[in-house]
Amino acid sequence: MTSPIEAAMQLWRQRRVVEAEQLLVRELQAVMAKHGRGSARWAAALSDLGNLLMNSDQLDRAIDCFRNAADATKASDDTRKDHLTYRLNLGTALQMAGRLDEAEAVFRQGVQGRLAFYGRDHAGYAFGLEPLAELLLQRGNAREARPVVEDVVENFRRNSHERIAPAVALRAEIVAAEGSDDALFPHVDQLSDDLVEELVSSVISRLGVGDPAPSKAVLRGLIAMLEGRFGPDHQATLNALSAQANFGGDLGDHTERIEAIQRVLDSYDRQGRSEDAMMAALGLAMAHNDSGDPDAALRTYGSAYTRADSTGRPELRSQVLRNWGIVLHVVGQPGPAEQRLIEAVTQARQSTDRDTLGCAQIALGVFLQHENRLADARPVIEEGLSVLDPVHPEAIIGRSHLSAVIDGHTCGCGHLSITIEDAFREFVLTKLPPDLLADLSVTLEDDDFNVDAHLSREPTEEELERLNGVMQSAHAEFRRRISPR
Structure with missing residues (x-):
């Protein structure tokens, strides 16, 4: 049977946040009625609610849940392990809320509690050290974080623990932040291929968390390591290159972004992965446009459409045509822009993807509005809104433009x-x-x-x-x- 927290997280993944929360609140009330406030079962149910709230960015409420759960279990030897878990969650929620002094105090107390409960050689001790190292890095104390994270990596290595990959990723970032010349990924040859692939995911998940300079250095080192181990066409290498492209775009480093996408595109062409190559070409066109080179962007959109057309998938044709039309309009070519945007809607109607159709219609409607063709724009935008989720980003844009159309404005x-x-x-x-x-x-x-x-x-x-x-x-x-x- 599915547990309440599993059911709630399934609702959360479906973006049904209120329903997920209500489910766990009802479970907490039922547990309290049966076992009493302050019981071990009550603390466990409260912690489940705290985890959902923390994942939903409701941090103040999550902190209260974890603090109360930890207080309810601190006096009993039978619940000592649970108490340590709740304190770890409390420290994490405090850290996410930016209450770093409180978080560090909680983490350090947790480390001492784990040392007494598990012993220095047990993986449970390293579980407490790892978030402390993360927090010290966040506070700019890379030098103090270094020995902590080294203990974490060595502990997980000795225990052959699955947490080794995230720990190695954290260590690499700390070494880069420290400015050390030490290798970012030493002894990575001792990790299995599966763990190396997990390392890639761990590095990617950390991008944008802290100072971008160490993250960029870690990414470059990771890509070099992967190319040496797996070659340029392995999916792990391509995933890291894609992350480098996305991160470069976030930072406005379009030179690195374009270079990374081109390397991915070349690999997909070598492998004959036509649909993946089309998506990479679409990303490359967007990167050229963002870099201030619309001519290169338009040439690349043409190439991307040729690739999309060869797939036989109308939703891919529509996606390229939509973006292509938007850029043509921006550079002052309304005739070709309208042609591409109308065809984007036509292609989208031939697919089963409602989001693709809604986005194409919103793009065409906004174009018509900006061209002062308000009577033509209104029904197109309204139809696009009818197929999109109300809080889809394109729906928000469409609704704002529809309000302006109704008021007689061109934007x-x-x-x-x-x-x-x-x-x-x-x-x-x-x-x-x-x-x-x-x-x-x-x-x-x-x-x-x-x-x-x-x-x-x-x-x-x-x-x-x-x-x-x-x-x-x-x-x-x-x-x-x-x-x-």
């Missing part, structure tokens, strides 16, 4: 924040009793939501708890689904 870019505020308000109101709120004001400022709610009546304790939970979930939902990742 809706300035309506975007208002549209997001309206979507946030609708998200909250549809999940509460209809007579609970008299007014709900939402404003988006500095990439965060300011919410002012006025009650129409005295809420029950359960309704007030639900209101607070829905508000927290709305913040988490919109940060995750609207903010770029």
